[in-house]
Amino acid sequence: MENLQAYLLEIESFLKDYLSNSGCKAYILGLSGGVDSSLVAALAKEAVGKDKLFCYAIDIESNPADIEDAKRVAKQLDVNLEVISLTKTYHSYLKELHGKDFLRLSKSNLKVRMRMCALFAYAQEHSGLVLGTDNWDERYVGYFTKYGDGAADLLPIVHLTKQEVRDASKLFGLTEDLYNRVPTAGLFEGQTDEKEMGVLYKDLDSYLLGKEVSKDVKERIEHLHRISEHKRVEIPTPKPPKR
Numbered sequence: 001m002e003n004l005q006a007y008l009l010e011i012e013s014f015l016k017d018y019l020s021n022s023g024c025k026a027y028i029l030g031l032s033g034g035v036d037s038s039l040v041a042a043l044a045k046e047a048v049g050k051d052k053l054f055c056y057a058i059d060i061e062s063n064p065a066d067i068e069d070a071k072r073v074a075k076q077l078d079v080n081l082e083v084i085s086l087t088k089t090y091h092s093y094l095k096e097l098h099g100k101d102f103l104r105l106s107k108s109n110l111k112v113r114m115r116m117c118a119l120f121a122y123a124q125e126h127s128g129l130v131l132g133t134d135n136w137d138e139r140y141v142g143y144f145t146k147y148g149d150g151a152a153d154l155l156p157i158v159h160l161t162k163q164e165v166r167d168a169s170k171l172f173g174l175t176e177d178l179y180n181r182v183p184t185a186g187l188f189e190g191q192t193d194e195k196e197m198g199v200l201y202k203d204l205d206s207y208l209l210g211k212e213v214s215k216d217v218k219e220r221i222e223h224l225h226r227i228s229e230h231k232r233v234e235i236p237t238p239k240p241p242k243r
Contacts (some may be wrong), residue, residue, distance in 0.1 A: 001164055008168055011156050015047035018154060019129065026128035030119050030149075031055040031081055032186065033069025035169050035179045036133040040156055041079050042129060042172040043046065050079050054126055058118055059085040060111045066186045069178060076174060086114055108187040112148030120151075129153035137204040141221060142228020143197055149185075150231060161208060162201040191240050197224065 001007060019027065027044045031037050044053045057070035067083060074081035090111060094100065099107065116130075123130050132152025134144050139158050144150040157165060162183070169179040183193040183201065194200050203217045213221075 001160075004164060004167055005171060007160075008101050011043050012047040013178065015154070015156060019048055019052070022129060024127050024129050026052040026054055026126045027131050028119050028123040029053065029131045030133070031053045031070045031073060031079075032119055032133075033057070033066050033071075033073055033084065033178070034133075034181060034183060035165055035174070036138075036157065038073045038085050038136055038174055038178060039165050039169050040133050041073065042077050042169070042174075043156055045077060045079050050101055052119055053079055054122060055079050055081045056119065057081060057083045057156050058115045058121060059083060059087060060090045060114060061087050061188075062186050063189075066184075069181065073174065073178060075235060076178075077125070077172065084118060086118065090114060104188060108185075109145045109148060111187055112145040112185070116145075116148050116151045123153075130159075131156060134158055135160050135162055135165050136208055137172075138193075139232070140208060141197060141199070141204065141224035143193065143224075143233045144231065146231045152178070158235045161205040199224070 015027070019025075027048060029037060029041055029044065031041055041053065041055055055070075055074060057067050059067055071081065071083070081086060093114070094102070094107065094110070099110070119130050122128070130152045132149065132155040134150065134152075135157050136153055136159055138144055139155070157168075160168065166179045184191050185193070195206075199220050203213050204221060207213050207218065207221050214227075
């Protein structure tokens with residue numbers, strides 16, 4: 001991007017104006033310690049101040065290092081953070097669903113949707129709006145859980161590539177080990193975004209920016225975009241009846 005800093009100021013202005021005009025009082029954010037949620041936290045704090053931003057690190061069988069990263073981000077950015085453990089609740093829920101033998105993906109998506117439910121509950125309590133953390137790459141290929149992390153009131157960084165998110169995080173003073181952390185949702189041991197997508201973020205960035213990528217990469221990205229279209233459109237309905 002030619003002038004990333006100027007665009008970040010546009011996002012901050014958008015967040016400030018949106019909250020002011022919404023009748024709500026605060027923003028709610030799930031802070032994972034990853035670069036995307038970290039950038040959203042930084043932008044929201046600049047836009048509305050730390051007293052109108054409530055961040056939550058929601059632990060559901062999470063890697064302890066991820067929770068520590070979330071704490072470090074909160075400290076570096078000077079934002080409010082509360083750590084919530086839903087691990088016992090998750091296992092109880094899974095038991096009630098007779099879900100012991102569910103597919104790993106089903107279990108992973110359940111965790112993400114439980115996080116979403118928690119964030120919207122906190123949003124109700126604070127008269128707030130939930131901030132999503134999807135970047136352009138993730139939104140394009142559908143790398144988000146429907147009604148999970150894809151459920152939000154606003155998507156502030158949805159027009160930024162992954163590299164632009166990293167570059168922006170540098171501008172807000174995040175340390176290199178955080179903005180260059182291997183992207184992962186932390187849903188199971190060894191899980192990374194790029195392994196699950198089957199494509200590298202740098203290749204996704206290149207494709208979205210109209211640069212040349214290999215035939216295999218192009219086909220993989222277009223396949224992911226096609227099969228995830230249902231995540232980006234309104235809920236289908238039949239035609240209304242004639243009255």
